[in-house]
Each structure stands twice: as structure tokens, then as C-alpha cells.
Amino acid sequence: MLSGATVRWHEIQPDPCQRIYFANHTSHLDALVLWSSLPRPVREVTRPVAAKDYWSKDPVRRYISSCFNAMLIDREEIKVHQSPVDVMIREIGLKYSLIVFPEGTRNRDEEMQEFKSGLYYLSKKRPDLELVPVYIDNLNRVLPRGEFLPVPLLSCITFGPPMWLEPKESKVEFLKRAREAVRRLKEV
Amino acid sequence: MSPASSFITDSFALAGQLTWLPEIRANIPQIKLDARTNILLGTVLVLLFAAYIVGRVLKRQPESTANPAVVRTFNLRVRAWWMMFSILIAGFVMGYSVTLVLFGVISFWALREFITMTPTRRGDHRALFWTFFLFTPLQYLLVGLGKEFYAIYTVMIPVYASLIIPARIAFSGDPKRFLERTAKIQAGLLICVYSLSHAPAILSLDLTDSSKNPWDLSAAATNNAGTLADEMPPTEPAISAAPPLPVVKVAKEPGSNAGLLFYFILLVQLNDVFQYGWGILLGKHVIAPQINASRTWEGLIGGCLCTMLVGTLLFWATPFEVWEAACISLIVAIMGSAGGITMSAIKRDRGVRDYGTLVQGHAGVLDRIDSLCFAAPVFFHITRFFFTQWS
Numbered sequence A: 001m002l003s004g005a006t007v008r009w010h011e012i013q014p015d016p017c018q019r020i021y022f023a024n025h026t027s028h029l030d031a032l033v034l035w036s037s038l039p040r041p042v043r044e045v046t047r048p049v050a051a052k053d054y055w056s057k058d059p060v061r062r063y064i065s066s067c068f069n070a071m072l073i074d075r076e077e078i079k080v081h082q083s084p085v086d087v088m089i090r091e092i093g094l095k096y097s098l099i100v101f102p103e104g105t106r107n108r109d110e111e112m113q114e115f116k117s118g119l120y121y122l123s124k125k126r127p128d129l130e131l132v133p134v135y136i137d138n139l140n141r142v143l144p145r146g147e148f149l150p151v152p153l154l155s156c157i158t159f160g161p162p163m164w165l166e167p168k169e170s171k172v173e174f175l176k177r178a179r180e181a182v183r184r185l186k187e188v
Numbered sequence B: 001m002s003p004a005s006s007f008i009t010d011s012f013a014l015a016g017q018l019t020w021l022p023e024i025r026a027n028i029p030q031i032k033l034d035a036r037t038n039i040l041l042g043t044v045l046v047l048l049f050a051a052y053i054v055g056r057v058l059k060r061q062p063e064s065t066a067n068p069a070v071v072r073t074f075n076l077r078v079r080a081w082w083m084m085f086s087i088l089i090a091g092f093v094m095g096y097s098v099t100l101v102l103f104g105v106i107s108f109w110a111l112r113e114f115i116t117m118t119p120t121r122r123g124d125h126r127a128l129f130w131t132f133f134l135f136t137p138l139q140y141l142l143v144g145l146g147k148e149f150y151a152i153y154t155v156m157i158p159v160y161a162s163l164i165i166p167a168r169i170a171f172s173g174d175p176k177r178f179l180e181r182t183a184k185i186q187a188g189l190l191i192c193v194y195s196l197s198h199a200p201a202i203l204s205l206d207l208t209d210s211s212k213n214p215w216d217l218s219a220a221a222t223n224n225a226g227t228l229a230d231e232m233p234p235t236e237p238a239i240s241a242a243p244p245l246p247v248v249k250v251a252k253e254p255g256s257n258a259g260l261l262f263y264f265i266l267l268v269q270l271n272d273v274f275q276y277g278w279g280i281l282l283g284k285h286v287i288a289p290q291i292n293a294s295r296t297w298e299g300l301i302g303g304c305l306c307t308m309l310v311g312t313l314l315f316w317a318t319p320f321e322v323w324e325a326a327c328i329s330l331i332v333a334i335m336g337s338a339g340g341i342t343m344s345a346i347k348r349d350r351g352v353r354d355y356g357t358l359v360q361g362h363a364g365v366l367d368r369i370d371s372l373c374f375a376a377p378v379f380f381h382i383t384r385f386f387f388t389q390w391s
Helices: A029-037 A040-044 A059-067 A084-092 A118-125 A171-184 B003-017 B020-027 B035-060 B068-094 B096-117 B122-144 B147-153 B156-171 B178-204 B217-225 B236-241 B257-282 B297-313 B322-350 B365-387
Strands: A005-009 A019-023 A046-051 A071-073 A097-100 A130-137 A155-159 B286-288 B292-296
Touching: A005 A029, A019 A029, A019 A118, A019 A171, A029 A046, A029 A097, A029 A130, A029 A155, A040 A046, A046 A084, A071 A084, A084 A097, A084 A118, A097 A118, A118 A171, A130 A171, B035 B068, B035 B257, B068 B096, B068 B257, B096 B122, B096 B178, B096 B322, B096 B365, B122 B147, B122 B156, B122 B178, B147 B178, B156 B178, B178 B257, B178 B365, B257 B292, B257 B297, B257 B322, B257 B365, B286 B292, B286 B297, B286 B322, B292 B297, B292 B322, B297 B322, B322 B365
Parallel strands: A005 A155, A019 A097, A019 A130, A046 A071, A046 A097
Antiparallel strands: A130 A155
16 A cells, blocks of 8 residues: 555466565565565465564564564574575475565665575475566665655566576576566566 | 643643634635536536446447547546546535545645656655655645635745755755756645645635625525534525525625536546547647647647637636636636646656556556646636635
8 A cells, every 4th residue: 555566467477386486675665565465365375584683673573574474584593404495495384485585685776786595595495486586666765775754656566477496507597597587577 | 830730831821822723613614516516517427427338339349440549548538537526526525624635635646656757866765755744734734724824825835845845855965966856856746736736725715706796605605604514515495595695786696616616627627638639630730749749739729729618608607707717718728738748748758658657557647637737726826816805
């Protein structure tokens, strides 16, 4: 409502099958808006991944993150067999889909940052998951980094055709291709 | 005296000074619909139904007989008119405050489209927040407080908002393209909020005819009854039962402000249609091809003359004499056309075709109200200057 988001499905249909939605990250509202733009049956099995240190800081944030069924991942304490990717794979089981922001943190300017490797390891361990690129447009103007009062501008969320990790594809190549897939949705 | 008790007494003193509040309440105008307004509304309703059916029939025609693009535009237009008509009627039935809130919401939407289209920078964020959540509601609140606040609501945005916005942007410390950014936000606020708010402001005027005999039915009724209780829109019998007006000579039978507002909106919308129609029929000389390839001099002149004709024929719904109605409707038509072409220029500058296609799936509110925004202040001021009692 607040962001007046338009949702477009480009060469893809909403489906409650297991997917990983990966998007550019520009605003705190990203996960929230992306999650609410999914149709209800899909939304019920989709969990945004969020930073534990930020989202469990106070009761309000804990409440918000529980509303969205968020999966809180510890960014600081990473143990053997407890890496974020392991935790995610264990948590989703054979049911849930995930929303991830491979840039790792909200970017400050227009251009997207390099993707972090989590997406690669996720798809290496679970090659059956559909990787769905999502481009979020204009939300950084609704609520930019460091602001807490939103401005009600119109925004747009575009879902793109799914991709998979190709056999023998290197990490760098894959991440580049994934980033390009998100960036390309800006033009469609 | 302790600070707490002095605070309490101060508060009481302040509350005592607030006794003017009910007076303001009494000044909030009521909406009454008279018989002629009802006739006008009914006629438009019938026409809208006809347009709807024509649109439906055209949609089923094979592509050879009807240009599908034209049919689509037509159907979109008709749908927008239904929306506008329903909003106006809902407002009229539920009262002045509701009408204002509805216009406020439309302004908010239009401003949203305007600012979305305009590139702004991080440093503008706070200023934009105030634009949306302070200046927009405040403007409609001031208009809502009635004609007594005329002096404030006509300067609030052009003077105070125009000064506060650049100051707020300056405080956030980003000098890049400063003047340009400021001007864009100010233009958005001026067109989408300030100008449009003059349309519902017509409802608050105590209308007279040009020789200053009261015309406004609701004001006369409120003054005589002295209460705010009866908010029911009287129908035809109420006209004959209306108390005799305390004037020697009534040049024109009183009508209602709501009717005048409806007359104005109808003219502006018809003007758009006439321009389009004449442009298709005769259009040869494009006014400014780089701004809008479909706006022609033939369309402009033909449209304005047709609007003038309709406006003149409908003079009975207004406090205007025949020749006055002709002049005013011509001015409204010219301003409406100016609004259309100005907004086209802004769109071309930003490289968008319609505000509606800015973000897919959203109906372009700004596309529908651009001409209304430009014509509203002029119509309001002409009406206020020549057709109200003021000292």
C-alpha cells in the first residue's frame, strides 16, 4: 500500500514450488515489499532471510520479522557446519522458498554491488531449487538508507525467468550471470 | 503557584480562547443539491451510460470497422469518468468534508505520480516527506475551514511551502542541481495540490449573480436555519419550500455550489473530448510536434468553441448570465487545453508517454486531471471576484 508497488511476472509464473528469490537490495522495505507482492499461497511457504544482529535487536523488530516468517541468520558467529548456507538449507527442508539479497547489504548508490558467494553455495548444495531473479525499482527512494520516514512513491517489482547453476560453471561466472539476470530486469 | 497549576490555568485560558472553534464550524459550508443540479447530474449519468454502451459495442466490432487503439482509449476514458462521477456524487451526498478528503486523496495520488517521474536525490527525502504528509493535508484542511481562510490557503503553498522546501533541502547538505530539484518539487506541489484544491474551494463560496444578488441556496438556507443539523440534500419539493430570500429582487433563481463545481468539471472533461474529436476529424496543423504529436490547432480551436457552446447552453445551472457563461467557459476551455499541453511537455522531458505507464498497472491519475488542475484556480478566482459578495 505505502509503496504502491506494481508487480510484474516476466517469463515466469507465481508457483509455490521451492525457489530462491534473489534481488537487489536498496531499502529496509525490500524484503517486506517483495514478500507481500507474492500471491498468498506462495507467500505462506516463502521466508525472507534477514540479519539476526539487526532484526532481533528490540521487540518491535522481532515482532516485524516474525510477521514475515523471516529466517534470522547470524552474520557474526559462523561455526563449522553452522555456516549461513547450512542453516538455510536445513531450515527450508523440502517446503520453504527463500528471499535473499546477495549484495549482502543495502547499496548506497544506483549501481548494484558485486554478489556475495552465498547464492553460489546454496545452489551448489541444492541444485534442484529454481533461482528467480527479482528487480526492485524505486524503493530506495521510498525509504533510503538511514531514513525512517517513508515517502509514498510508486515502485515496481519485476520477477524474471528462473535460472540454475550450470554444470562446471565457476563461482565467479555464476555470480556474474546472476547479477546480470537481476540487472536485465530493469529494462523489461 | 506551582508550575503544574500554572500550566493548568494556562491551558484553561487557552481553551477559553478557543471558543471561536464553533464559529469556524458554522462557517464550514453545507452541500445542497437543487433541482437543476439534479437534472444536470441525471443528464450526465444518462450520457455516461450511453458512452459505456457505445464503448462496449465498439469493443466487439471487428478491427476493420473500429480502430482498436481509439476504442481502448475511449473505454479507458469512460471508466475514468465513471470514477470521477462516483467520487463527486459520493462527496456531494456525504458532505463538504468528505468531498475535500476525496479531492485530497486525488491530489496525493497525482503528486505521487509526479514525484515518481521526477528524479530526486537522497537529500530531498525529508523535504519530500513534508510535501506529502504536511503541505498536502494542510492545504485541504485550510480549504476545508471555509472562505474565511481564503487569505491563508491561497498563499500557504506558493509562499510558505516554496520557502520551506528549499531550506529543508539546503539543510540536508547536497548542493548538486539544487535549484532544479527544488523547482521540481515546488512545481509538483503547485500543480497537483495547490491548483486542484481550488476546485472543491468553489463549494465554500457564498455565490451571488453578477449584480451581487445572493444565488447560493445553501448559504441562504444555512443563514436562515442557523443550524447545522439538516444535511439532507433537498430534492425538488424543497425548492418550492425554500424560505423566501431576504432580497428585494432575485435576478436568478438560487442554485447550489455543488452544481457549479459539477458544471466546471463537466466543461473541462468535455473540452478534452472535443479537442480529441476535432483533432481526429480535422487535425492538420500540429501545435508543437516535439511535445505532443496529436494536439492540433484545429483540435484546440474546435474544442474550445464546442466547450464554449455547451458551457453557454448550460448557463441555467450556474449564477452566470448567458454571455458571462460563454466567456467563462471559453476561459476554462483555454486553460484546460493549456494544462494538457503543459503536462505533455513535462512528460516528454521525462521521456514517459502516460503517467499511467510509469509503473505498469496504475491508472494515471495525473493524465486525467491535468487540465482540471490548470483550469481550477482561474475558474475559482473569476467566480470569487465577480460572483460573490466581498468587501
